[in-house]
Every structure is written in C-alpha cells, then in structure tokens.
Amino acid sequence: MSAHPGVRYLSPAGHWWATMTATLRSQLFIDTTYLISIIRQPLGGAIFFLLMWITYQASGQSVVAGTSAAGFLLIGQVGVEAWGSTIWASGYAIQHERSLGTIGALFLSPASRVAVILGYGVSGFLWSLPSLLVLLILGLIAGARFAVADPLAVLAALVAVYGGSLAVGFAFASAFILSRRGNLIANALQTPIHLLAGFLVPRSSLPEVFQAISNVIPAAHSIDALRASTLNGASLGDIWPSLAATLATSLGFVVIGAWGLRRVEFAARRSGSLELY
Amino acid sequence: MTSSHQQANAIVAERLHRVYAKKGRWLRSQGEVVAVEEISFAVPTGTIFGLLGPNGAGKTTTIKMLSTLLLPTSGSATVGGHDIVRDERQVRRQLGVVLGGDRGLYDKLSARDNLVYFGTLYGMDAPSIKRRANEVLELVKLQDRAAERVEGFSRGMKQRLHLAKSLIHDPPILILDEPTIGLDPNAAVDLREAIAALVPDHTVLLTTHYMHEADLLCREIAIVDHGRIVARGTPREVKGLVAEDRRIEITINQALDGTAATIEREIATLPGVRGASREVLETGETRFTILCAEPTLTLDGALAALRAHGVAVSAVEVAEPTLEDAFLAITGRSFE
Numbered sequence: 187m188s189a190h191p192g193v194r195y196l197s198p199a200g201h202w203w204a205t206m207t208a209t210l211r212s213q214l215f216i217d218t219t220y221l222i223s224i225i226r227q228p229l230g231g232a233i234f235f236l237l238m239w240i241t242y243q244a245s246g247q248s249v250v251a252g253t254s255a256a257g258f259l260l261i262g263q264v265g266v267e268a269w270g271s272t273i274w275a276s277g278y279a280i281q282h283e284r285s286l287g288t289i290g291a292l293f294l295s296p297a298s299r300v301a302v303i304l305g306y307g308v309s310g311f312l313w314s315l316p317s318l319l320v321l322l323i324l325g326l327i328a329g330a331r332f333a334v335a336d337p338l339a340v341l342a343a344l345v346a347v348y349g350g351s352l353a354v355g356f357a358f359a360s361a362f363i364l365s366r367r368g369n370l371i372a373n374a375l376q377t378p379i380h381l382l383a384g385f386l387v388p389r390s391s392l393p394e395v396f397q398a399i400s401n402v403i404p405a406a407h408s409i410d411a412l413r414a415s416t417l418n419g420a421s422l423g424d425i426w427p428s429l430a431a432t433l434a435t436s437l438g439f440v441v442i443g444a445w446g447l448r449r450v451e452f453a454a455r456r457s458g459s460l461e462l463y
Numbered sequence: 464m465t466s467s468h469q470q471a472n473a474i475v476a477e478r479l480h481r482v483y484a485k486k487g488r489w490l491r492s493q494g495e496v497v498a499v500e501e502i503s504f505a506v507p508t509g510t511i512f513g514l515l516g517p518n519g520a521g522k523t524t525t526i527k528m529l530s531t532l533l534l535p536t537s538g539s540a541t542v543g544g545h546d547i548v549r550d551e552r553q554v555r556r557q558l559g560v561v562l563g564g565d566r567g568l569y570d571k572l573s574a575r576d577n578l579v580y581f582g583t584l585y586g587m588d589a590p591s592i593k594r595r596a597n598e599v600l601e602l603v604k605l606q607d608r609a610a611e612r613v614e615g616f617s618r619g620m621k622q623r624l625h626l627a628k629s630l631i632h633d634p635p636i637l638i639l640d641e642p643t644i645g646l647d648p649n650a651a652v653d654l655r656e657a658i659a660a661l662v663p664d665h666t667v668l669l670t671t672h673y674m675h676e677a678d679l680l681c682r683e684i685a686i687v688d689h690g691r692i693v694a695r696g697t698p699r700e701v702k703g704l705v706a707e708d709r710r711i712e713i714t715i716n717q718a719l720d721g722t723a724a725t726i727e728r729e730i731a732t733l734p735g736v737r738g739a740s741r742e743v744l745e746t747g748e749t750r751f752t753i754l755c756a757e758p759t760l761t762l763d764g765a766l767a768a769l770r771a772h773g774v775a776v777s778a779v780e781v782a783e784p785t786l787e788d789a790f791l792a793i794t795g796r797s798f799e
Contacts, residue, residue: 192591192594193587193591193595193632193633194587194588194590194591195585195586195587195588195591196586196587196588200586200588201586204583204586205583205584205586208579208580208583208584209580212569212572212576212580215571215572215576216569216571216572219571286566286567286568286569286570287562287566287567287568288566288567288568288569290532290560290562290567291560291562291567291581291584291628292584293532294530294531294532294555294558294560295555295581295584295585296552296555296556296584296585296586297583297584297585297586302584452534455531455532455533455534456534457484458483458524458527458533
C-alpha cells in the first residue's frame with residue numbers, strides 16, 4: 187500500500203478510536219480559539235433558563251408535574267443543552283467540513299465517517315459542560331432541590347440524554363450531505379423538538395397526537411428518566427423502561443444515520459455536489 | 464484492460480465519460496452538459512503525467528472521477544490496479560490528492576497539527592505520523608513554520624502544505640489539481656521542485672493550464688479541450704506537431720476596441736496560418752499571436768491587415784513554437 191517502508195498502520199478498531207479522539211481534540215481546540223464562543227456558550231443556556239423560569243413564575247405556577255418549576259426547568263434545560271451541543275456538533279459536522287473545504291480530503295480518506303461525526307458530537311458534549319455547571323448554580327438559586335436515591339440511575343439517565351441526542355444528530359448528518367442548507371431543517375425542528383421532548387413543558391400537557399409523536403424522540407424518554415432519578419429519587423429499576431425506550435429509539439436513528447450516510451454519499455458522488463458549498 | 468497493462472501503469476482510464484445535469488431554480492433541470500467525453504489514457508508507474516487544458520476543459524472532472532469523489536457516467540478506470548467504482552476504498556488508500564483551491568486545511572490548527580490529523584484519518588500510528596510529518600514538512604520547506612497556525616500562511620505556503628498533506632500517508636500515487644495556480648513565480652518554482660523530487664518513488668498525475676510547467680515536469684502529457692483529449696505524447700512529441708511552424712507575436716500599443724476581433728479573423732484566414740489569438744497585456748497593449756508555416760508571408764499579410772485598419776505596430780517577434788502553439792494549432796484558438 188505504501189511506498190514508504192517505515193509507515194505503520196493501526197488496527198481497524200484502533201483507527202476508528204484514533205479518528206474519533208483526534209476529531210474531538212481538533213474541534214475542541216478550534217472551538218476554544220474564539221473567546222466570544224467561550225463566553226457565549228454558558229450565557230445562552232442561562233438566559234433561556236431564566237426566561238422560562240420567569241414565564242412560569244409570571245403565570246403563577248411554582249409546581250410543575252409534581253416538582254418545583256425550577257427543578258423541572260433545570261433538568262429540561264439539560265436536555266436543551268444536550269440537544270444543542272450534540273445535534274449541532276454532529277449534524278453540523280458535514281456542513282462545517284464543507285465550509286472549510288476539507289470534506290473532499292475527509293471523504294478521500296479511509297477513516298470512518300461515523301467516528302468523525304461522533305468526534306464532533308463528543309466535543310460538543312464536553313463543550314457544554316461549563317453550561318451545565320452554570321445552569322446547576324442558577325437552578326439551585328431559583329429553588330431547585332434534588333432528591334437522589336440512586337446516583338447510578340442519574341448517571342445512566344444523563345448518558346441516555348446525551349446518547350439519544352447524539353443518535354439524532356448522527357441521523358441529521360446525512361441531511362447535511364444531501365442539502366447544503368441542512369441547517370435550515372435542523373433550525374426549523376429545534377423548537378418543536380424542545381416542546382415535544384418535554385424539555386419546557388410536561389409531555390402530559392401536550393395534545394394527545396403530539397404526545398404520540400414525542401415517543402419517537404429519544405430525549406423525551408431520557409429526560410423523563412433524568413427528572414425521575416434527580417428530582418423524585420427513582421432508582422435504576424424504576425427508570426429502566428424509559429432507558430429502554432431511549433435505547434430503542436436511538437438505535438432507530440443510528441440505523442437511519444448509517445443508511446443515510448452511505449446513500450447520500452453515493453448520491454453526492456453521482457451528482458458531483460459533495461464538495462460544493 | 465490486461466493486468467500487465469495495469470501493473471506498468473499506475474493509472475489507466477478507458478473511455479471515461481461524465482455528464483452533469485444542469486440545474487435550474489429549485490428542482491428544475493435545464494438539460495445536460497458533457498464535461499468529459501470518453502477520455503482514455505494511461506500513466507506509467509513512477510512518472511509525472513500532465514493533463515493540460517484551459518479552464519473548463521474537463522481536467523478537474525477527470526481527476527475527481529479518478530480519485531473516487533465523482534462517479535463516471537460511463538467508462539472505467541483503475542488506480543493502482545483497483546477499479547475506481549467497485550474498489551473505492553482500495554483506490555483511496557493508494558492515493559494522495561491535492562484538490563485545487565485555497566481551502567482544504569484547518570486554518571485554526573498549526574501546519575503540524577493539520578498533518579497529524581490527516582495522518583490519523585489514514586490510520587497511521589503515532590510514531591509514523593510524527594516521522595512522516597517531519598519528512599514532508601522538510602520536503603516542502605515548512606519545517607520552520609510547522610508550529611504556526613495555517614490562517615497566517617501565504618497562498619504559496621498553503622499550497623505546499625496541501626502537497627505535504629497529500630504525502631503524509633506516503634501514497635504511491637498522487638493526483639495534483641492545478642498545484643501552482645495563483646502562486647507567485649518564486650513559490651511556484653519551489654513547489655515544482657518539490658513535485659519533481661517525487662519521482663520515481665511516486666506516480667504523479669498533474670493537471671495544469673501552465674504549458675511551461677507541463678514541459679518542465681511531465682514525461683507525458685495529454686491536452687484536453689471541451690472534455691476530449693486532442694493530443695497526447697511527450698512534450699517534445701506534442702510540440703513536434705508544430706515543429707515546422709513558427710510563432711509570430713505582434714504587439715500593438717493602442718486600444719483597438721471593436722476592431723480587434725475583425726483583425727484577428729482576417730489574420731486567421733491568411734494563407735498558411737494555423738491559428739491566431741489575441742490577448743490584452745497588463746500594460747494595456749494588445750498582442751496577436753499567430754502560428755504559421757511561412758512566417759515571412761504571414762507577417763506581410765498580417766501587417767497589411769493591421770495597416771488597413773489604421774493600426775500601428777509597436778513590436779514584432781518570431782519564435783520557436785511552444786506547447787501553447789501546439790494547442791493553438793490543434794484547436795485553432797488560444798489557450799486562455
């Protein structure tokens with residue numbers, strides 16, 4: 187394969203892992219070169235939390251779905267952050283590479299596209315951690331109180347929130363290959379998803395048809411699990427149906443993403459639109 | 464296509480054909496355009512092969528097909544013995560590609576970090592990446608700037624880094640799309656030296672619209688025009704197509720406005736003229752280039768035509784033909 191006798195190659199698994207971590211590192215480095223991004227990242231989530239909290243206060247609702255409005259919104263905001271950071275990071279991965287003109291080189295390499303997109307997604311997750319800390323402080327000030335009985339349940343639910351969002355972002359990545367304006371689709375879907383997934387209002391308060399639609403969103407189930415484990419002391423045994431639903435719906439999006447990536451890459455190679463921006 | 468043919472040739476294209484759908488607003492189609500029309504050529508292993516042609520000739524479409532970024536409408540090709548459609552993964556492992564344009568690097572990362580990232584995408588282990596990064600940075604003379612962010616690089620430095628990036632996994636075959644376009648003369652010379660040093664360890668397919676570059680670097684060339692190969696051979700052989708001819712350059716030190724096209728047509732129809740073209744120089748002067756068999760006769764006719772339009776000539780030069788002249792003779796029009 188190589189004219190150079192000294193070049194050694196990693197195993198397929200090693201290549202996959204190295205691609206994912208190298209993408210993660212590169213994107214984190216690139217993101218943190220902009221001071222304005224570092225400041226803006228936690229500020230956006232905090233302002234949105236305060237806006238929703240004031241809205242609940244103004245309407246006289248201090249208790250939502252059996253818990254404090256601050257606690258309900260704080261956990262919902264974790265969903266918003268997870269959605270925002272992972273969907274945009276992983277879904278936007280392709281468009282970002284297009285804008286840089288690196289997508290040709292990326293697709294010419296034998297690296298796994300999934301590993302690259304996951305690297306973007308995980309960097310988005312790490313990038314959202316300061317926001318979560320700021321939200322936690324704000325939530326506590328606003329009156330959120332936790333009742334954790336099973337820390338493992340909280341961890342599992344948190345992983346499910348991010349994992350589920352990542353799966354949807356992965357499915358979106360192919361839309362970004364298919365259309366150079368895939369971000370408009372993601373933009374249009376963002377607020378409806380926030381509502382349907384129960385980030386801002388309880389899913390039980392939505393019209394029945396919307397409740398049915400919300401069942402296909404992984405984050406809708408994982409947010410239920412996170413609220414139950416952090417605010418109501420639910421154990422792993424209590425939340426497993428929500429975790430199972432998250433896993434099942436996430437797998438659906440992963441399958442759509444893997445199929446879509448292969449199909450749209452082929453379609454883009456056929457139409458000659460892969461590198462266009 | 465026999466296997467011995469494939470072994471002797473790193474790249475073999477057979478009747479490669481590509482048609483694009485012309486898109487209108489929204490989903491409307493506005494017909495089709497043939498970008499590459501049944502192109503066939505072979506690149507011998509360990510040599511530099513040049514695809515030459517003006518902008519829009521079909522060079523980039525050809526190399527995009529060979530590098531698996533674009534599917535051919537029909538025809539076939541192998542790279543390193545692998546089919547570009549059926550064995551795309553194997554083709555990609557054999558290839559290093561420099562695509563034309565200013566972009567294609569991570570501007571916020573350093574030159575070395577770019578190379579490390581791309582080396583990782585090719586599955587190289589860390590010690591190999593480190594060693595190769597040093598080697599290719601030295602080859603393209605960027606070792607002293609390796610730690611600097613790419614956003615501060617000149618276009619020439621970026622082009623050299625593009626070449627280094629394509630070499631990081633040490634592929635046996637390189638495809639370089641207009642690698643020196645837009646570079647200042649010194650930067651272009653540096654890059655050409657780096658490209659020349661790649662053979663015979665590598666096979667290079669180079670596209671360019673600089674004829675002198677192809678003349679300097681390539682063992683064989685194919686001239687592409689309107690999606691078809693119109694001439695092929697060594698640079699000497701292609702120039703040999705017009706070896707008996709002479710090139711006359713007539714420079715006019717005045718604005719010609721609407722008469723320039725008329726004069727060009729009149730010169731082109733003079734007896735013995737194989738091609739005529741005109742260009743406006745940076746100085747504002749107009750230069751007519753004529754390829755002909757009988758320079759004395761043609762010059763008399765051309766000067767008479769110019770006088771008839773009241774145009775005074777400021778300089779005349781008669782020279783040996785170049786590759787540009789071969790293109791002019793073959794297609795009847797200028798390269799640009």
